[in-house]
Amino acid sequence: MSADSTEQDCIFCAIARGDIPSDGVYADDHVIAFRDINPQAPSHVLVAPRRHVASIDELKDDQEFLGRVMAVAITVAQAEELAESGYRLATNHGRDGAQSVPHLHVHVLGGRALNGRLG
């Protein structure tokens, strides 16, 4: 099946294909993780599905895949040695959620004391 126009234009699909370089920290058949280009903390990694999923809002009925993505986020946080000091996992959906890249990604943030405010 050929990719639709959303996937063709999607920057994280291009990263998943290897068409755009990224600083990868994890990859398996389903999920990739790479450092954010504009890090907000000493460790700032994005965990994303290889296939195009617009946001977490599409995964309500796919708990197995949701679990895979979150398990990779935890794996990355532990590999970044954030478990003891603490870390934040965050994912944005849609306009009011301030999602800027419409391909699901979970932010893994840590390495400094994060602001307690989320919005």
Ligand code: 5GP
């Ligand atoms: P959002 O606002 O959608 O939750 O987060 C998008 C994130 O993707 C931002 O933190 C932004 O810095 C990051 N980002 C945008 N374009 C690129 C890119 O081409 N490469 C990488 N590594 N990160 C990107």
Ligand code: ZN
């Ligand atoms: Zn995509």
